[in-house]
Amino acid sequence: MQEYNSPDEYIADVQKHIRWKRAKVVVTKELYEHISDQFDFFVANGFEESEAMKKAIQEMGSADVVGTELDNVHRPKMNWLLLALIGLLLLIGMTISFMLLSTTETLPKVYGIVCGFGVAIFVYYVDYTVLIRYPRLIYFILSILAIITSVWELRNGFSVLGYSYTFYLLLCYPIALVGILFNIKNSGSNIGIVLYAIYACCPLVLAILNKSFTAFITILICSVFLLIYGLKLNWIKWNKLNIIGASCIVAFLAIFVFFINQFYGIASDTIHIDSTQFYQLNLFSALGNSELICKSSISINEQLLGYLYDHPISLLLYNYGIVLVLFLLAAFGLLFYLLYKTVKKQNTEVGKLLANMVLMIFGIKLVGTLMCEIGILPDFNIGFPFVTTGGVFIIYDLALIGIILSIIRNESIAKDWVRLKEKRRIENE
Amino acid sequence: MAIDKSLISGNTDMLVLRLLKDRNMYGYQIIEELARQSNRTFELKAGTLYPLLHLLEQKNYLESYDGETVAGKTRKYYKITDSGCKYLELRQADWESYTLAVNNVLSGGVLLAGV
Numbered sequence: 179m180q181e182y183n184s185p186d187e188y189i190a191d192v193q194k195h196i197r198w199k200r201a202k203v204v205v206t207k208e209l210y211e212h213i214s215d216q217f218d219f220f221v222a223n224g225f226e227e228s229e230a231m232k233k234a235i236q237e238m239g240s241a242d243v244v245g246t247e248l249d250n251v252h253r254p255k256m257n258w259l260l261l262a263l264i265g266l267l268l269l270i271g272m273t274i275s276f277m278l279l280s281t282t283e284t285l286p287k288v289y290g291i292v293c294g295f296g297v298a299i300f301v302y303y304v305d306y307t308v309l310i311r312y313p314r315l316i317y318f319i320l321s322i323l324a325i326i327t328s329v330w331e332l333r334n335g336f337s338v339l340g341y342s343y344t345f346y347l348l349l350c351y352p353i354a355l356v357g358i359l360f361n362i363k364n365s366g367s368n369i370g371i372v373l374y375a376i377y378a379c380c381p382l383v384l385a386i387l388n389k390s391f392t393a394f395i396t397i398l399i400c401s402v403f404l405l406i407y408g409l410k411l412n413w414i415k416w417n418k419l420n421i422i423g424a425s426c427i428v429a430f431l432a433i434f435v436f437f438i439n440q441f442y443g444i445a446s447d448t449i450h451i452d453s454t455q456f457y458q459l460n461l462f463s464a465l466g467n468s469e470l471i472c473k474s475s476i477s478i479n480e481q482l483l484g485y486l487y488d489h490p491i492s493l494l495l496y497n498y499g500i501v502l503v504l505f506l507l508a509a510f511g512l513l514f515y516l517l518y519k520t521v522k523k524q525n526t527e528v529g530k531l532l533a534n535m536v537l538m539i540f541g542i543k544l545v546g547t548l549m550c551e552i553g554i555l556p557d558f559n560i561g562f563p564f565v566t567t568g569g570v571f572i573i574y575d576l577a578l579i580g581i582i583l584s585i586i587r588n589e590s591i592a593k594d595w596v597r598l599k600e601k602r603r604i605e606n607e
Numbered sequence: 608m609a610i611d612k613s614l615i616s617g618n619t620d621m622l623v624l625r626l627l628k629d630r631n632m633y634g635y636q637i638i639e640e641l642a643r644q645s646n647r648t649f650e651l652k653a654g655t656l657y658p659l660l661h662l663l664e665q666k667n668y669l670e671s672y673d674g675e676t677v678a679g680k681t682r683k684y685y686k687i688t689d690s691g692c693k694y695l696e697l698r699q700a701d702w703e704s705y706t707l708a709v710n711n712v713l714s715g716g717v718l719l720a721g722v
Binding site for chain 1: 633634635652653654655657658661662664665667670671673680682683
C-alpha cells in the first residue's frame with residue numbers, strides 16, 4: 179500500500195475516485211476526523227507524531243478501494259420514471275393541442291416545452307441550498323420583480339383574471355417562503371410569528387391587487403402549511419403579544435386592500451364569483467354523454483370547446499371518451515405518488531419542505547381544476563399540469579419538476595451538504 | 608485472531624446495526640467497539656465502514672447527526688431508525704437459521720438426530 183505522510187495526500191487520492199464533484203468534500207470529511215481520532219490514539223500510546231500519522235493513515239485501508247466504494251454509494255440520482263411520466267403527459271398535451279386548437283395557439287406550448295426543459299435543467303444543477311443561505315435576498319428580488327410587473331400590468335391592462343407575468347412570479351412565493359421560514363428559524367427571533375405574517379401577507383396582498391384568485395389560494399394554502407410546520411417544530415416563536423401583533427398586520431393589510439379598492443377600484447372584482455363563468459352543462463353532462471374511446475355522438479355545450487385550459491375533463495370526455503380521461507387521472511395519481519415518495523424520502527428539512535411545496539402546488543392545480551369543472555369554484559385559470567396549460571405555465575411546471583429532480587439528485591449527500599453550507603453560513607455571520 | 612474475511616463481509620451491516628442498537632456512535636467508536644466486543648476478531652477498516660454507514664443511511668436504516676465527543680470534538684454520530692431495527696431483526700433471524708444449518712452439517716447431522 180502506498181505510504182502517505184499527511185491526511186490531505188490520502189484524502190486527495192480517495193477523492194480522485196469519487197466522480198461526483200459535490201460529494202468529494204462532503205463524504206470525505208468523516209475520513210479526516212477518523213484519521214485525527216486514530217492519530218490521537220497512537221500518540222496517547224507513545225508513538226512519535228510523524229509515525230502516529232503514518233500508522234493512522236495506514237489503518238484507513240487503500241485509498242483506491244475507499245474512493246471506489248464511496249463513489250459507488252454516492253452518485254447523483256435520477257428518477258427516470260418521473261421524467262418519463264412528465265414526458266408522456268407533455269406528449270398527450272401536445273397531441274390534444276394539435277388536434278383541438280389552432281397552430282397559432284399550439285406554438286406557444288412548443289416554445290414553452292423547449293424553454294421549460296432549459297429552465298428545469300438549470301434548476302436541476304443549481305444548488306438549492308441557496309434558498310436557505312440567501313432567503314431574504316431571494317424574497318426581495320422576487321418582490322421587486324412582482325411589484326414592477328404588477329404596476330406595469332395594472333397600468334397597461336394585462337392583469338385580466340390574474341393571467342399575467344405577475345401571476346407566475348406570485349406562484350414562486352411558496353418556494354421563497356421555505357427559505358424565509360429557515361431564516362426565521364436560524365435567527366431565533368422572538369417575534370417570529372410577526373415576521374412570518376409580514377412575509378406571507380405581502381404576496382397575498384399582491385395577489386389580491388392583481389385580481390389573481392389562483393395565486394391567492396395557492397400562496398394562502400402553502401403559507402398556512404409552512405406556518406403550521408414552523409410552529410410545530412418551534413421554529414416560529416410566539417406568545418400572546420406576538421399573536422396580537424401578527425393579527426394587527428393581517429388586519430392592517432386587509433384594511434389597506436379595502437381602501438385601495440374603494441378609492442382606486444383596483445381590486446373591484448377580486449375573488450368575485452361570476453355566475454356567468456360557470457358552465458351548467460359541464461362535467462356531469464359530459465360524463466353522461468361520453469363514449470368509451472371516441473367522440474360523443476350527442477352534442478354538449480359547444481362553448482366548452484374554447485375552454486380547454488379551464489374545463490379539460492369535460493372537453494376530453496366529449497372529444498376522446500372515458501378511457502383517455504381515466505388514463506390521465508391514473509397518470510396524475512402516479513405523479514402524486516412519486517412526489518409523495520420523494521417527500522417521505524428526504525432526510526433534510528429543506529428538501530422535505532421544498533418537495534412538499536411542489537406537491538402542494540400541483541395538488542392545488544389539480545384539485546382546483548376539478549372543483550372548477552364540478553362548478554364549486556369560479557374559473558381557476560390553471561388546467562391540468564403539463565397537459566392543458568399554456569406555454570408559460572409549462573415553463574413554471576417544468577421548473578418545479580427541476581426542483582424535485584434536484585432534490586432527488588442530491589439525496590445521498592443532502593444532509594451533509596446542507597450541514598456544511600449551514601456551518602459556512604454561521605462562520606460567515 | 609485472523610479470520611477469513613468472506614465470513615464477515617456479508618454480515619458487517621448486521622454487526623454495525625446491532626452495535627448502534629445499544630447506543631449512538633460515530634465511525635471511530637464503532638470500529639473500536641466492534642473490535643472490543645469481538646475480542647479483536649472483527650477489525651474493520653475505516654474504508655469499509657464509512658461506505659457501509661452511508662449506504663445504510665441511504666436505505667433509511669440509520670440517521671446521522673452532529674454530536675460532541677467527551678473531548679469536545681464535533682463528530683458525525685449514527686443512530687438506528689425504526690426500519691433499521693426491523694431490518695436487524697430479520698437479519699438476525701436469517702443468521703440464526705443459517706448458523707443452525709451450518710452447525711447441523713458440521714456436526715454430521717447430530718443436532719437433527721433426535722427429530
